[in-house]
Amino acid sequence: MSIRLVIFSALDATLLDHRTYSYRAALPALKKVKKRGIPVVLCTSKTRAETEAVAGRLGLQHPFIVENGGAIFIPEDYFPESIYRSAGLRTFKKDNYRVIQFGTPYRRLRLALKMMARKIARKLIGFGDLGAREIAAVTGLGRKEAELASRREYDEPFFLENSPEFVLVQGPGQQSKRKDKEIKEIEVIHKAQGREITHGQRLGIEGSGERGKLFRNMQKVARSQGLRITAGGRFFHLTGNNDKGRAVRVLKKLYRLNLGKIITIGLGDSENDWPMLRAVDLPVLVARPDGFNLTLPEAGAKLLRTSRSGPEGWAEAVDFLLILHESANRETRNRPTRKTKGGNHG
Ligand SMILES: [Mg+2]
CATH class of the missing domain: 3.30.980.20 (Putative mannosyl-3-phosphoglycerate phosphatase; domain 2)
Structure with missing residues (x-):
């Protein structure tokens, strides 16, 4: 069985253009992602009201993380009820969401x-x-x-x-x-x-x-x-003492309990995205429109940097990672065949 991908994405200057707030350049890549059933979790400093509006326009019905990890809003029937208990999480119901709260009022x-x-x-x-x-x-x-x-x-x-x-x-x-x-x-x-x-x-x-x-x-x-x-x-x-990383780690846990093994991608451009980028398997630093390069401590060699900024950079990285993932999945599927041939590797 192929390993599922989960994408965590910042909004401003990442999925949305820094100047125009347009996501048009990311739409073809986003379409591929949706077609493959890969969840896109918006992880932003925006409010719940703003994030809901953007998610609505993008046609995303996945959990989202608001106000720099202040809270996770999960559509009510997204995960089975029992998963929250298994994860040892306190949640509350608000409107049509399960809310996990980390922030300070x-x-x-x-x-x-x-x-x-x-x-x-x-x-x-x-x-x-x-x-x-x-x-x-x-x-x-x-x-x-x-x-x-x-x-x-x-x-x-x-x-x-x-x-x-x-x-x-x-x-x-x-x-x-x-x-x-x-x-x-x-x-x-x-x-x-x-x-x-x-x-x-x-x-x-x-x-x-x-x-x-x-x-x-x-x-x-x-x-x-x-x-x-x-x-x-x-x-x-x-x-408060919350950041995007803590919320991402909690959601990763819920996805893992629900889907089994997953590979997580994170896309961001700013300092407040570092905790999120550190919490994922495949961190992507989307280029800043001003060309100012952030130095990311502890991000390590696995950090992928895009050459383009905003939604164009988002699409560039996602397209690339989808191809990598698919070829890795093909390898996995082919592996048993190789095994039956046996002995080839000495
Ligand atoms: Mg940003």
């Missing part, structure tokens, strides 16, 4: 963000400070998508003073005074600037410079409260 994260701003003596703006229009402006999302993005449960995206996003919205408390026209202007400026400003370079977290120090300082404050900060493709994220 959003209200606590909001309080912690305010405290952090005081401790590091910097202005920080989180999504909770912004209206849907402003979220649209800083993310480039449409109004409706921005509204879905504001429904946070386990992860607060934020940015620092003097960042391009900060300049765009100019601080919390202003939104009520802002007129629609002004916000419209922000959107236009934002589009003109382009959102391809580099990830690591812009966030500046790797250097020994001021921003590097600031990032480490923020991490220290977060850790003192049992929380953590990661850098996504666009924003910093304040979360």
